[in-house]
Amino acid sequence: MAQREYNFDGVVGPTHNHAGMAPGNLASQAHEGEVSSPRQAALQGLAKMRFLASLGVEQAVLPPQPRPSLRTLRALGFTGTDEAVVTRAATDAELLLRACSSAAAMWTANACTTAPSEDTADRRVHLTPANLTAMFHRSIEADTTHAVLARIFSDVRHFAVHAPLPGGAHFADEGAANHSRLQVEGRPAVHVFGWGRSSYRPGPGPQRFPARQTREASETLARLHQLPASACLFPQQSPAGIDAGAFHSDVLVVGNDGVLLVHELAFLDTPGLVQQLREKLGPGFRPVVASEAELPVAEAVAAYPFNSQLVTLPSGRMAIVAPKESEESPAARAFLERVVAQDNPVQAVHYLDVRESMHNGGGPACLRQRIRLTDAERDAVHARVFYDEALDVDLSSWIRRHYRDRLVPEDLRDPALARESMAALDELTRMLRLGSVYDFQKA
């Protein structure tokens, strides 16, 4: 049965802020301590969804998570009422409070990795929430992500929602940010699982910044998702690319159907990967490789042209949805224009303003999780997560009613913010017909 790709965007949460939480993510480090606007961030995200939907791309949403995470703060020893927990954490361990207040679940490319039913042995859609163990402020997302995905994709005839991978750092998993699925008509799909380090077989690695994803995690995802070995490739991310700020492979590569846009420093052996893909996908495969001379990696990391969404339109052609920063960088822009000019299905590039997210290192591609569904699978989802004009109106009014326009990391000390966040999320779960998925709703 025919499948369509749905882009599940993360609704930006009410505590969106710039706390400088992610070493190796240059934008996160550069914007530490700056004023953020949760409201603008959420509205920019919604505008992106509206734009994608206007192109004819199927769009859906994943909700934010309760922040600060009172459950995590309690597990770390802060006691008393919700207000007391926040106040004590603010006094004794402000950095922990900041970590527990991050709205990072907005980058749903890191929420999970999925495999569509047409590729899996049991013909179900497989989803594995990422454990995100590489960064503490992100590791606290996994349980709630699991609960939300299990709620949305609850029909076990169609969906297998796995638990986050066990094993802590050994199976460190960052979700679909390190995964691309490519397909050319008449050939089986190919899954490319990037990874930064191996737990069992250590080899060359980055010197400055952490490699987040392990090879063991990537191999486990392929096994859990029942993908044939012949459909999977496991290239190592380039250590030099990670050291230049490409903490996930989607900072330097994006693929869709038969098209792959890739920087030469995305992988340790990018030409070798391109060759393997050529053999598997045949002459319909259209790679476009940016060399260091054409687009220096520092510029690619600053302007994020590879963190674009590369989407198939109803016409069968493709469009690139890139961040404004790529339009402002002559080299990034020239690369994207070269892609459009070349012999491939890409017909246009559109530049969008997602600056609030970009200042934490999250471009258009980070903000979405791609899930391919048949019509029957879509019909098996009963939550109101699919984007339409009515949902747009409701979300926009909800954001305007609940979100602050200005937040600095010091504001995270305010216990009222936790209350505001809970009130907003409680209302959102009713709007999205998700039932009670958050701790504070179950307590």
Ligand code: SUG
């Ligand atoms: O994990 N930033 C996120 C950005 C994730 C981008 N996702 C993809 N590339 N798919 C991260 O580094 C910064 C939060 C802060 O500094 O407050 C942060 O977590």
